[in-house]
Structures are given as structure tokens and as C-alpha cells.
Amino acid sequence: MKNSITVERNLNTKEGKQVTVEVNISKLDNDFLLGIAHDITEIKESEEQKLKRLHLLKTLYNANQKFSESLNLEKVAYEVTRTCVEDLGASLAWIGHAEANGKVTVLYQYPTEHPYTKNLNVRWDDTPEGQGPTGVAIRTGIPQVIEDITTNQRFEPWRMKAVTEAGFITSAAFPLATRGRTFGALNIYSDKKGFFDAENVQLFQTFAHQAAAALENANLYEKSTRRLQHIQALRKVDMAIAGSIDLRVISNVALQETIRELNVDAAAIFRLNPYMQKLEFIAAYGFYTNIIEEISLSLEKSFAGRAVLERKTIYIPDIERENEDMPKDLFRVEGFKAYYAVPLIAKGHVLGVLEVFMRNPHIVNDEWRDFLETLAGQIAIAMDNAELFHNLQQSNLELLKAYDETIEALSYALDLRDKETEGHSIRVTELTLSIAKEMGIPEEKLIHIKRGALLHDIGKLGIPDSILLKPGKLSDEEWEIMKIHPVYAYKMLSQIEYLRPALDIPYCHHERWDGSGYPRGLKEKEIPLAARIFAIVDVFDALSNDRPYRKAWPIEKVLEYIREQSGKHFDPQIVDVFIHLVEKKFVSRLGD
Structure with missing residues (x-):
């Protein structure tokens, strides 16, 4: 067989079924043709199924x-x-x-x-x-x-x-x-x-x-995006509450956020006058006219009054069908079709009502209603805060004062345990703050530097007395234990949110500019600025005051040592500021 060809044909069987056959035709030596046919219907169907x-x-x-x-x-x-x-x-x-x-x-x-x-x-x-x-x-x-x-x-x-x-x-x-x-x-x-x-x-x-x-x-x-937007809206209301005691200012912010986030047409706030048993206008947003500003609502004969008395949200889906006493001129002129009234409740007392109006009612879900009531809660808080703001501010000041006095007392106790010279923590704190101010560090950061300086050695609470109070030189093993005290400080203070911003000094004041310090071997500007300032101050105070194991160095000698350690132990830029400040303000006092 010299030549052959293969073809595919679709044929009908005598039963009428269509099949696909593959025919191989070959030419024999005697010029006869040999044809061999194979039924490949199943193969083709399988291929078509695979392709499909x-x-x-x-x-x-x-x-x-x-x-x-x-x-x-x-x-x-x-x-x-x-x-x-x-x-x-x-x-x-x-x-x-x-x-x-x-x-x-x-x-x-x-x-x-x-x-x-x-x-x-x-x-x-x-x-x-x-x-x-x-x-x-x-x-x-x-x-x-x-x-x-x-x-x-x-x-x-x-x-x-x-x-x-x-x-x-x-x-x-x-x-x-x-x-x-x-x-x-x-x-x-x-x-x-x-x-x-x-x-x-x-x-x-x-x-x-x-x-x-x-x-x-x-x-x-x-x-999640909507909730984030809701949170941001609530944050704006919170900021308005925190930034002002003017209820109208806060109310305007809250009403704008209510309309924007809930996609409603207008909203108003009324305050409860318990003596007159009336709801009196406070603020409104989204209205075409000023009619709402002249309205006083009866508790007994209004939707808003019902919300107050029943202490729950009232929904009116079709205002035109209601016969209840209400400001019909307002609804007619403004074209409102649906309405919500939410009681403003703070500390168990109803303070007023948030009203929401829709000209084209739309289907709302539980999330929408929850946010409406959350906004109402914020407005109620604003109402309550307008009266209590001064007392709250005074309480906060007293609380911060108590915190700082506690820190100062703890700092004094740390000095006593470590047998530091009297007033060590106060001195290093004051000098650290002076340098920080000289370097232009913002006022709001100084309080954290102050707290960090007062608590700089709090980690030593975790060091055994046998090592901390040892009169002689520490062994290598004891020194390794001593070097852990900044880590202890981090573990203690990082658990207290109020003191986390003050961690830089307790955690990093034993780091060195050249990277040879501890506990993490930070170098140069990897070391927080507050810790770089304090490192100089701590050494200065230690060398310029008497210790149980040595007398104080003269101020000139201490300053010379600090100059010599510039670029090694200390940040050179801060050394310059420190030397200038000490020579200008502190040499005479500290030398006495």
C-alpha cells in the first residue's frame, strides 16, 4: 500500500439513526482500493462533550x-x-x-x-x-x-x-x-x-x-462601607459635641448627617418642656419654609408627643391618611408623605424628639432604623452634655491631675527603692522638658515626655533586690538580668492605654547613638527623640550628684565627658543644645 487517505462522513443507518464514521482508503499494489470504516460516533460525541x-x-x-x-x-x-x-x-x-x-x-x-x-x-x-x-x-x-x-x-x-x-x-x-x-x-x-x-x-x-x-x-x-460612613457621621456629631456647648450648633451638624446618611428630605429637633408639657423647636434642616420654627407640639395630640409618652419610635407611612392633630399646613406646603419621630433619651430621661420627614417614601431596613435611633441617642447626649459640660470638664481636669500626682508618687517610690539621690526623677524630668522645649517639640507631646521621664526606671521593679541593690560590681549574668529592665517597662506600660505614648523613654533611654546600647541595639535616629534627649540628662544627673559609691563630678568634668561621648553614646545635635542650655541656665545652680 503506497497511498492512503482518511475521511469522516455522517451517515444514516437503516434504523434512521445518524452516525459518524471514519473511512480509511488505501491503494493496493494491484491498483485495487481497500476501504476500512470505523464507527466513531461515540468518540465524536465524547469530544463534543469535552469541548462543551x-x-x-x-x-x-x-x-x-x-x-x-x-x-x-x-x-x-x-x-x-x-x-x-x-x-x-x-x-x-x-x-x-x-x-x-x-x-x-x-x-x-x-x-x-x-x-x-x-x-x-x-x-x-x-x-x-x-x-x-x-x-x-x-x-x-x-x-x-x-x-x-x-x-x-x-x-x-x-x-x-x-x-x-x-x-x-x-x-x-x-x-x-x-x-x-x-x-x-x-x-x-x-x-x-x-x-x-x-x-x-x-x-x-x-x-x-x-x-x-x-x-x-x-x-x-x-x-462595611456604609457602617464606616455612619461611624464617620457619628464621629462628626461627637466632635461637635466635644467642641461646643451650643446645642443649636451641635443640632445642625447632627441634622445634616441625618439627612445625608439616611437619604431623607428634612429633619427637626424639639426639646421637651416638662413644665408646659410641650415640645419646643430647637433646630431644623431641609425645609422649604420656616413654618417648623413656629410650631409647638402637644404631648397628647401629636406624633412626636406619642413618641415621648410611649418612649419608642413612631412611624407614619402615609401622613394623608392620619386624622391626628398635627401641623397639616407644614406637611401640605412641604409635600411630606412619610414621617418618623424618635424620642431623645439620655440617662433614662426623655429630653426631646428627633423628627424625620420624607417627600418620597422608600423602603428602609433594620440597619437604617438602627442608625436613626443611634443618631437620636447622640443628639440626646448633646442635650444632656449642654447642661453637664462644665462639670464634666472639671472632672476631667481633676482626674488628669490625680493621674499625674500618682505617677509622681510612684516615681518618688522608685527613687527610694533604687537609693537614688532625693529628687532625681524630678530633676531629670524638668531638665528633659527644658531641652524638649528648646528643640521646639510641640506642647501636646511634652506631657508624654514628662510621664516617660518620671517613669524611666519603672522596669527596675522586675529586677531582684539582690542585683539592683548590690554594692559591688555586677557579674556578667547579673548584668544581663539588669539589662532586661527596659523590656519590663515596656510590658508594664504598654498595657495601660493612657501611658502608651510615654513609652519611648522607659523603653529606649539605654540605647546608644552608635548602636551599642540595650535592649534592642537601636542606633542614631532609630532611637526615639525623647529617649535620645533623656539619655544625656540621665547621665548628666548621675555624674553631677553624689552616689553611695562615689562623689559628684564637677560640672565642667561632666560636660567634658558628655562632649567626648557625642556621636558615641549621645546624639551630637542634642549634645549641642544640652551644653548650650546647661551653660546658660543651670551651671551655677547645679554647681552650688
Whole structure:
């Protein structure tokens, strides 16, 4: 056989079944042709299945990649629904979110302009509108497939819209669930009969699992972002409270944040006059007119009064239907449709009411209501603080004074234990502060330097007396133990939030400019500035005062030693400042 060719042909069997055969035709030596045919139908079908699965896996992979590129809920929802239609062959896809009130809201759909979901009434509770595929999928967590929309009774409420207007034949709903909680459903529609075969159902179910994780992550991110915005709004109110005792100033800030964060149209604050049993105007924001400023509300005959008496939030979804005595001119002129009244309660006492007005009511969730009540709580605190501000400020000053006196007493006790000369800690603290001021260190940092200087040797509380008070030279082993005392200081003070900013000196004042110090071997500007200043002061005080084991050095000798250690033990720049300051202000006093 010299030449051969191979061809594939689709043939029909006598039973009418189409098969694919591979024919190999060879020319024999005697010019005869030899043809051999193989039925490769199963092989071709297997290859087609593999290619299809490969395409679907690629589609799932690409979708997952797209999901990971964004934490914007709308963008993720768009990509989920677009993939269902453009890549997986559906006619329409929409994501339904299960609301706490039993309603299913349309989060997103593709194609975005498709009219089917407009005014769509779908629920997930046990109502007739909750018996369709979406509601059942959410309730049970099991995919629901409607093979034929035209005949399935469960689709009755939406059949006309789906079949006549949209031309759908079949539909399915796949639960969206993460961490054991179903939060919605992915709803798919097709105009092709048999679209939801077993393979497609498995495919969409897998895709729904991916989509649920991506949607939940985006939702959590957006919730976190909103909460951060809420925290920032509360922070602004806190800053207003801390920065002013003028209730109107604080109220204006709070009202602006209320309107911005809650997306409402107007808000007002009224203060309770317990003697007149009236609510009196304090501040308002978002109103077209000044009518609100002239209003005084009765406790017995107003929504706000009801909020005070019942000590709970009052919600009026449709003001026009209410017959209760209220400022109707205000609502008519301003065009308000819905209303909230939240009592302002501080320390168990109702101080007033926060009113919120909406011209175009919208659905709110528990998070929205919680934030409204949190803002009301902040406003109540502001009201209370306006009266108590002076007492609180005085108490804070007394508390800080008590803290610092305690630190000074502890510093004195440390001097006594270490047998330092009397007043050592006070002297080094004063001199350290003088240098810090000379170097232009901001006033707000000086208090932390002062506390750090007073507590510079607090870590020695962890050193045994046998080592700390040893009259002779320490052994190598004892010296290694002694060198741990800055670490003890760090462990002690870092547990106290009030003293954390003062850690630099107790932790680092034994570090040396050339890196030969302890406990971490820091060098040059790796050493905190406060510790570099204190290192010079501590050595100066130690050498210029009598100790049990030696007499004080003359001031000139001490200064010469400090000059000699510049660039070795000490920061050269600080040495210059120190020498100048000591020669200018302290030599005569310290030499006496």
C-alpha cells in the first residue's frame, strides 16, 4: 500500500439513526482500493462533550475572575446576570433579594431594559405570590425548575406576563446562599424548550454558588462601607459635641448627617418642656419654609408627643391618611408623605424628639432604623452634655491631675527603692522638658515626655533586690538580668492605654547613638527623640550628684565627658543644645 487517505462522513443507518464514521482508503499494489470504516460516533460525541464542558468551565472561571475584580454590589450583580444570558444562553436573568417583610426585590437584571420584571410581585413567604419558583427556592434552599410555564400551576400569577409578553417557555430559580443562610435567588428564563436539562441545571446551580459568594462579599463590603460612613457621621456629631456647648450648633451638624446618611428630605429637633408639657423647636434642616420654627407640639395630640409618652419610635407611612392633630399646613406646603419621630433619651430621661420627614417614601431596613435611633441617642447626649459640660470638664481636669500626682508618687517610690539621690526623677524630668522645649517639640507631646521621664526606671521593679541593690560590681549574668529592665517597662506600660505614648523613654533611654546600647541595639535616629534627649540628662544627673559609691563630678568634668561621648553614646545635635542650655541656665545652680 503506497497511498492512503482518511475521511469522516455522517451517515444514516437503516434504523434512521445518524452516525459518524471514519473511512480509511488505501491503494493496493494491484491498483485495487481497500476501504476500512470505523464507527466513531461515540468518540465524536465524547469530544463534543469535552469541548462543551471545557467551554463551560472556562465560562465559570472567567466569571469568577470578573467577580474577584470588584466589590461593587451593582457591578457584581451585573456580571452575574450578564453571564447567564451572554455566555450560558438564557433569555433573561434577574437576582431577587429576600427582604425581611417577605417581599422579593429585584436587585439587578439582564438585559437591563427587559420589561418583564417591571412591577413584578414576587414573595418568599407563605402567600400565593410566594409559591412560585423564586419563593420556594428561597424558603427551601433547593433549585426550582418549571419545565413548561404554560401549564405549571405554580406559575399562574405570572404566566400571562411571562408567556404572552416575554415569550418565555421555561424558567428556573436557584437559591443564593452563603454560610448556611439563603439571602435570595438567581432567576433564569428561556424561550427554548428543554433548556433546563440535567446538565444545565447542574451548571446553573454551580454558577449560583459562585455568584452567591461574590454577591455576599460585595454586600458585606458595601455594608462595611456604609457602617464606616455612619461611624464617620457619628464621629462628626461627637466632635461637635466635644467642641461646643451650643446645642443649636451641635443640632445642625447632627441634622445634616441625618439627612445625608439616611437619604431623607428634612429633619427637626424639639426639646421637651416638662413644665408646659410641650415640645419646643430647637433646630431644623431641609425645609422649604420656616413654618417648623413656629410650631409647638402637644404631648397628647401629636406624633412626636406619642413618641415621648410611649418612649419608642413612631412611624407614619402615609401622613394623608392620619386624622391626628398635627401641623397639616407644614406637611401640605412641604409635600411630606412619610414621617418618623424618635424620642431623645439620655440617662433614662426623655429630653426631646428627633423628627424625620420624607417627600418620597422608600423602603428602609433594620440597619437604617438602627442608625436613626443611634443618631437620636447622640443628639440626646448633646442635650444632656449642654447642661453637664462644665462639670464634666472639671472632672476631667481633676482626674488628669490625680493621674499625674500618682505617677509622681510612684516615681518618688522608685527613687527610694533604687537609693537614688532625693529628687532625681524630678530633676531629670524638668531638665528633659527644658531641652524638649528648646528643640521646639510641640506642647501636646511634652506631657508624654514628662510621664516617660518620671517613669524611666519603672522596669527596675522586675529586677531582684539582690542585683539592683548590690554594692559591688555586677557579674556578667547579673548584668544581663539588669539589662532586661527596659523590656519590663515596656510590658508594664504598654498595657495601660493612657501611658502608651510615654513609652519611648522607659523603653529606649539605654540605647546608644552608635548602636551599642540595650535592649534592642537601636542606633542614631532609630532611637526615639525623647529617649535620645533623656539619655544625656540621665547621665548628666548621675555624674553631677553624689552616689553611695562615689562623689559628684564637677560640672565642667561632666560636660567634658558628655562632649567626648557625642556621636558615641549621645546624639551630637542634642549634645549641642544640652551644653548650650546647661551653660546658660543651670551651671551655677547645679554647681552650688
